[in-house]
Amino acid sequence: MRKTIKFNPLAVGVMLACGASFAYAEPQLEEVTVTAQKREQSLQEVPVAVSAIGEAQLMENGISDMTELQKMSPNTTLQVSRGTNSTLTAFIRGIGQQDPLWGYEPGVGIYIDDVYIARPQGAVMDVFDVERIEVLRGPQGTLYGKNTIGGAVKYVTKKMTGDTEISIGSALGSYNQRDLKLKASTGLTENLNIGAAIASFNRDGFGENVITGEDQYNKDILAARVSLEYSPTEALFFRFAADKTTDKSASKHGHRFDPGVNGEPVLDSVYDTESNLPSDNLVETSGMSFTAEWQLSDSVTVKSVTASREGESDTVIDFDSVNTPSFDVPAIYDDEQFTQEFQLIWQGENADLVSGIYYYDGTASGAYDAVLAPISVAVNGSVDTQSLSAYAHYNWQFADQWNLNLGGRYTKDDKEADVYNAVIAGLGSDFSHDKYYADSAAPIVAAVRTDYTNSDSWGEFTPRVGIDYQLSNDAMLYATYSTGFKSGGFDMRGVETANPLTREGYAPETVDTMEFGWKLDLLANRLRLNGALFRADYTDMQLTTQRLLDDGTTAGDVLNAGKSRIQGIELEASLALTDNLSANANLGWVDAEFIEFMSGGENIADTRDMQNTPDTTAMIQLNWSLPVAGGEMVIVPSASYRSDTQIFETPSILDQEGYTLVDLTATYYSPDGNWNLGLQGKNLTDTEYRIAGYDFGPSLQTGFYGAPRTIALTGSYNF
Template sequence: MSLRLLLTAAAPLALIAAHPALAAAPAAAPSVPPAATTSADADDGIILVTARHRAETSQAVPISLSVLDAAHIDRTGAFNIDRVQQLTPTLQFYSQNPRNTSLNIRGLGATLGLTNDGIEPGVGVYVDDVYYARPASATFDFLDVERVEVLRGPQGTLYGKNTTAGAINITTRPPSFDFTARGEASVGNEGFYQFKGAVSGPLSDKVAVRLAISSTNRDGNVLNAHTGKEINGQNNIGGRGQILWKPSDSVRITLAADYNRQNPDCCGFVYVRVGETQRAQNRQFNALAQTAGYTPPSTNPFARIADLDTPLRALNEVGGVSLKAVVDTGIGTVTSVTAWRFWHWDPSNDRDYTGLPVTTVSQNPSQQHQVSQELRLTHEGKTLDFTVGLFGFDQVVRTEGSQVQGSAASKWLLAPSASPTNCYNTNCLDGLSSTNSIGLRNDSVALYGQLTWKPTGSFSIQPGVRVNYDYKNGYYSSVVTNAAGAPVQFATAPAVNTSAQLSQLSQLAPENFNAIYSAWNVSYDVTASYAFNRDIHGYASYAHTFKSGGINLNGVPAAANGAPLLQFASIKPENEDHFEVGIKTQWLGRRLTINADAFRTEIHNYQALVNNGQQSALRGYVDSAPFVRVQGAEWDITLRPSPRFNAYFNGAYNDAKYIRFPAAPCPPELSGGTAVAAGQTAAPAGVPGLSPVSCDISGQRLPGISKLALSFGGEANLPVTLLSHAGEFYAGVDGNYRSSFSSNSSPSAYTWVNGYTLTNVRAGFRTEHGFDIYGWVRNAFNVGYYQQLLVGPGSTGLIVGQLGDPRTYGVTARFVL
C-alpha cells in the first residue's frame, strides 16, 4: 500500500473512531487549558502548556521551553517568529527571502544561507498539531494565536515529524459557544498599518465557528537607487476559518482552513564593504567596477541605499485544510489530525547585487504540496502516563527556475585578454541562460511514543522511542543555452569545446542527475525528573536522535568533463547525542521564577552549506561536517512582586564549534586564486595568488550563533478611571542583546556581524473590559544592525548586507467583546 493511500485511508478510520456511538463512555470533560500566560503576565505564577499533548504546568514539565501567550505577543508587537526571537534568546531566525529562511534553536536546525528543498529542517513548526514542512511558513504573521511554545532540544518521541533541534508549537484560539469578537488596528511611520479581527460563536448547541483575518502593510525602508523605489516592505494578508462540531462531551471535531499571501517588493541587499580575495587584482570588485564605469550609489550601508537592476519579487502563498478529531475514551484521549497544505513561491532576485546587468534573471518558482496524517493516544494515570503515535507524511516539490546573464557579464566574470576574438571581448556571456527543473517526492512514516512512570509522588522517569522511515526521490536538470538558443554542452571525444563554449561553461554548466535516499532510523531518549517540593523541580535527560538525510537539489559539483559527482547527490543523516540538566524553581509565593538548564549536543555528519564554485550566481550544496559540538546554558527569570509591576531577564550562552571539519570550503579571503597543487604553498589571506582547495576550520564557530543572547524587560501600571472607565495606565520596555556572530558557513574576517542591543518601549491605557490603546516605539535608539551578511558571487570581494529595521513608531488600539 502506498503512503498516500495509507494517509487517505487513515482519516475516515479516525472519524469512525470518533463517532459517539462507538466511543467509550465519556470520561471527565476534555482537559483543554485556558490561554496560557507568560511568567511576566501570570498573577499566580502558573503557566499551562500542552507541550506533551496534555494540559500541565510549565514548571512541572521536564522540558526546556519558553511560552508566550497572546497578550504578551500583542503588547510587545511580536506578531511573527522574527519578532518572537527577540523575546526568546535561544531562537535564531534568518530570512534572506521567504524561501531562503533558516529557523534554528540553540544554533541547530537548518543551514544558514541558501535553502535546499531536498534537506529537511531540524526545527519543527506545528500549528494546531499540523506540521508545516517548509521554513517559508515561518515568515507569515501570526493569525489569531492563543500561545506559542518554543521547545528546546530533541522532541521526536513526542511529535509527528522528527525535530532534532526543537519545536515551535503554535496554538490558535478555538471556536467558542459564547459569542466573542476582537479587533485590532495599528498605524505607524513608514506607511505601516495592520488590521486584525476575529469573531466566534455558535451555529447550534453542538456547532461553533470562528473566523479570523489579518493584514499588514509597510513601505520599504531601503531605497533602490536604480529604480528610485523603496524596497523591502511588507504586504501580507491572511485568513483562517474553523468549524467545531461537539456531538458529545467526549468528542470534538474541528475542520480548519487557512490562506496567507505575501507580495512585497523584496528582498534587496546593500553594499557593505569590499574584502581582498586571492583573485588577480584586476578581477576584484574595485578594479572590475572601475573598468565597467560603475560606482555604488553609497558605500555607507546604513544610508539604506541599494542598487539593483533586476526587478524584485517575493510572491509567497501558503494555505491548507485540516481535520482534527479528539475523542476522550476510557483509556485516554485519541487524537487524529489529517492535513493537506500547499506552498507556492514566485521570486525574482538580483544575484549580482549591483546595478550592472551581470545576472539579469535569477528565479526559482516552486510549487509544493504535502499531505500528513497523525493518530495519537495520550493516557494520564496516577502512576503511568503515556503518548503513542503514528505519523505519515507525503510531500511533492516542483521547481522550474531560470538564470540569464546580461551584457556586463563577460567583462565582470572573465579574465581580460588581448585577443580580439576572446570571449571577454566578444561578450559571449550576454544572453547565456540556464533553465533548471527540480523535483522531489518525500515520504516519511514514523511510530513514536513516550512513557512516564511515577513510582513515587516526587520522582518520575520518562523513556521514549521513535522508529522512522524516510524515502526521498529527487531529480535536478539544468539546460544551458547561448543567446541564439543553441545548447551549450561539454564536448565528448573526439570533439572539443571552443574557447567561447569553455568560457560559457565556466559560468553556467549543464547538469542532470537523479538521486534516491531511503533509510530506517531509530531515536530514543530518557528523562528523569524529581520534585523537591511544590515549587522546585529538577530533571536530567539524554537523547540519541537523527536528522534525516536528503538530496542536494541545488546542483552538485562536477568533474572536468561536466559529469555530476553523484557522491554529493545524497546526504547522510545527522546523528545526534544530546545531554541536558535543568532546574525549575519558584520563590516568594511564586512571585519569582528562576529556571535554568545546561546542555551539550554532539553531532556527527552535521549538514553544512558549502559553495560549489559557481561564479555568476551564488549556489550551494550541502555536505557533511564530520563532528560538531554545541554546548551552553540558558536561564529564564521573571519577577512579579505585585500586580502593578513585572520584569523578566532571559539569556542563553552558546559555545558552538566545528570540532572536526578538515576539508571545509574556504572563506573569501582564501578563495579566488589558482588552486594550489602538490608541493605548492597557498598565498596569505587576501593576497592574490594560489588558493587552497579546502580549509581546515576545526575549532571555529558555527554560523549564525551568538555566544551570548539576552532578552529583558518589564511593565508597570497604575490604576485610574478615565472618562468613567476603570482601567490602568501602563508603560513597558523590552530589550534584547546579541553578541557578534559569523554570517558565513566558514568564518570570514569579512562576514562577522557585530553585536547589538535593540530597545522597544510602549505606553498606554487599558480597561478591565478589553479595550486597550497604546503608543509604541521599536528600536527606540535607531541602532543600525545587520540581520545577515553575504559574500557576493565570484570571489570579487563584494560583501552585502541585509539590514535590520530602523526606528519605527506608531499607535495600536484593540478591543475584545
C-alpha cells in the same frame, strides 16, 4: 554604521536580585499551561526547556511576527532569510537551516497546532488569532520527529467558547504602517461553533531601488483563517480549520559593501539597492486540517489530525545589486504536503503515555536561473518524500517524588529526486527569459551538467530517557538524554560533471544531547527561575560548500562534512516585585565549536565557526501596570542583547558585532475591558544590524538588515 549600545548580560541577575527589595505586597506569578509533550501540562511540571508566550504577552511586547520571538527565548535565532520577506531562518542552540533551497530540510520544526510546516517559505507568520506560542529547545525527536534536531516552534490556537465575539484591531505607524485585523466567532447551535479571522499588514519600504524607485523592505500581506468546531457530546470534539496567506511584499536585494562589478558606488542607506530587476514577488501558502478527539474513558483519549498544505513562490534575487544582469537569480518554488497523525493518550494513577503513528507525503520542487551575462545556469528539479514513523513517550511516577521518562521514535524516509543543471547561452531559461530579459537573444542550452533521477531510504531510531525529582511542590530537577535527526537528501544545485558523487545524495545528520534542568517557584510563587545546562554532540553535519569552476560558474555541494560539540546554559526568570510591577529576563550562553569540518580530504575545523549562533543572548523587561482613568495602563520597557554573530561558517565582512535593541510599549485597557489602545516603539536607539547576507567575493558581498526605529499606534475593540 550607527553606533550600537552594548549591554551586559550580568545585569540581568543583578537587577532581579535588587528588585526583590521593592516587593511590599504579596503578589504571585500566574500558572502557565503548555502542550510541549502533546498534552496540557503546567510549564513547571514539564522536564523540557520551553518558553511560552501568551496572547497578552504577545500584544504587550508588540510582537507582530515570528522573528520577534527570538528575544523571548534564550539561544534562539529567528530571522527573515536573505533576499526574502517571509522565508524563515531558524536556529536553536546552534542547530538550524541557513539555506531555504527546496528539498533541503529545516533543523527547527514549525507547527500550527499539531500540523508540521515542512518548508521555510512563508514560515515568517504574522501573529494573529493565536492563544500562545511555545519555543521548545533541544532535539524533539521522540514526540515531534525528524527535522526538529534543534527544537520546535508551536503556534497554539484556542478553542471557541460558543459566545458571539467580534473584535477589530488596527495599527498605524512609521513608514506608513497600516494594519487591520478582524476576528469573529459565534455558536451556530449549542454544540457547533464557527470562527473566522482576516488580517491585512501593509507598510512602505525602509528603502528603495534607486533605479526604479520601487520599495525595498516593505510589507503587503493578506492572511485569513476560518475554523469550525463541533462537540456532539462531552467526549467528542471535531475541528476543521483552513488558512491562506498571500504575500506581495517587494523582493529584497542586498546592500553592497564595496563598489559594484562595474564600479558602481556604495549606496548611503543599507536599505537601498541598485538593481536592474523589478520588485515583483509573490508567496502564497494555504492549508486545511481536520482534528478529531474522542475521550474513550476518563483515562484514554484518541486523536486524529489530518492536514494538507501547499505553497507557491515567484521571486527574484539580485546578488550583485547593480543595474546589469551580472548575477541575477529569478526563482520559483512549489510545495505540497499531506500529513496524517493518530495519537493514543493514556492517563493512569501514577503513569501516563502519549503514543502515535505519523505519515508524511510531500513534494518540494522549484527552478532558478543564475544569470551571469552573457551566460546563465539553469537549475530545476523536485524531491518526493514519504515518511512513516511510530512513537511512544511514557512517564512513570515510580516513587512519591520521582518520575522516569522513556520515549522512542522510529522513522523511515523514502525520497526520490529529479535534478537538472545546465549552462545556457543567453540570459535566463524558458521560465524567466520572457519575463525579465525578453529584449535579449533567445536562450540556447550549451551544456547539460546534471540530469538524473535517484532515490534513497533512511531509517532512524531516536530515543529519549529522562528522570525528574520533585524537591517540593515548587521545585523540580530533571536530567535527560535525547536524540534527533535531520533527514538526508539530494543536492538540487549539484553539478555532476564536477562532482559525480552528487547523484548519491547526502546522509542524515544526528545529534545526541544531555540536559540537566530545573523548574523553581520561589518566594511564595513570586520568583520563577527555570534553567538548563546542556551538551550536544552533532555528527554527520550537512554543510553547504561553494567553489568556483573553470567556466566562471560556481558549484555548490551539500556534504556530510562535520562534527561539532555544542554546550551551554539557559536561564529564564520572572519576578513579581509588587502587585503591579514584575520583571522578566532570560540569558543564554553557548560554546559551539567544530570538531571536524572536512574539505578536500582535510580537516579545516580550526578555520570555521558555527553560523547564526551568538555565544550570548539576553533580554530583560519590566511589566508595570497602573490604574488610569478607571482602566489599566501596562508599560513594558525591554532590552535584548545578541553578541557577535557569524553569518556563515567562514568569517567575512558580513559578520555582525554584538548589539542591543531597546523597545518600549504602553497599552491602555478600558474600564469595561472592551477596548485597548497601545503605543509601541521598537529599536528606539535606531541600531543598525545585519541579519543575513551573501558572500561571493569582492563586489558580490551583500547584507540584509533588521528593521530601523519604528513607532506604531495600535488599538482594538471587542463587541
